[in-house]
Amino acid sequence: MKKNTRKPNAVTNKNAKLRIIGGEWRSRQLPIPEVEGLRPTPDRVRETVFNWLNFDIAGAHCADVFCGTGALGLEALSRGAASCIFVDANRAAAQQLKSNLNTLNATNAEVHFTSALTYLDQGPKRPLDIVFLDPPFRKGWLEKILPLLEEKGWLAPQALIYIERESESSFDFPSHWELIKEKSAGQLTYSLYKRD
Structure with a gap:
């Protein structure tokens, strides 16, 4: 049986729009390309995530x-991230x-x-304060990406790492990453870690 690699709420409408929910560009609506498996992080999830990050976004260098x-x-840019x-x-x-x-x-x-x-294999111009990771589901991306963030020096000492993943997945995160917040919505689990 073929595994479902599509994410929930994938974009299938040619006229779909992305709505920015806070900050300078609040309520701006932007076109989204019709690409298989592509879907923006839902508004409700984004609102929760940026409540978590409320005091960390201003001036942050992000990816x-x-x-x-x-x-x-x-x-993040709408809410004052530096880059x-x-x-x-x-x-x-x-x-x-x-x-x-x-x-x-x-x-x-x-x-x-x-x-x-x-x-990520190239290494950064400067370490990042916040990294958002939202890879395609059930492809094993996080196992490949997380070591690179550490090995190549992408993360500032107190960097925050936000991760979206399929709820049934389980693997070991770096031992010096502290889980700050985590929630699940259907087959999606979203988590915020802090590098300590």
Whole structure:
């Protein structure tokens, strides 16, 4: 039996929009490309996550890895993040995100059309304060990505790492990462870790 690798709430509507829910660009609606398996983090989940991050976003250097629509990184920029790196291996998603950033006149963002593994293997220009990880489900991405974040020096000493994953998954996170918050919504579990 073939496993379902699609995420819940995948975008199937050509006229779908991403709504930014807080900050400078609050209520702005941006087009989303019709890409199989692509879906923005739901509004309710984003609202919870950014409540968790409320006191950490301003001035933070962020990365939105497997960014897709860029929902998490755009929300961070809207709420005062100093910068955000967006990484996605889907050309249509990366191109639409570049267009959306131009629409918003965002000059503190970079979009990289490449594999997350390839990009993270290069190492950073500067360590990151917040990393958003929202990989495709049931593909084993987190097991490959988490060691690279540490080995290549991507994380600032007190960095926060937000992770979305399938609820049934289980694996070992680095021992010096403290789980700060965690919730589940259906087949999605979302967690915030702090590097200590």
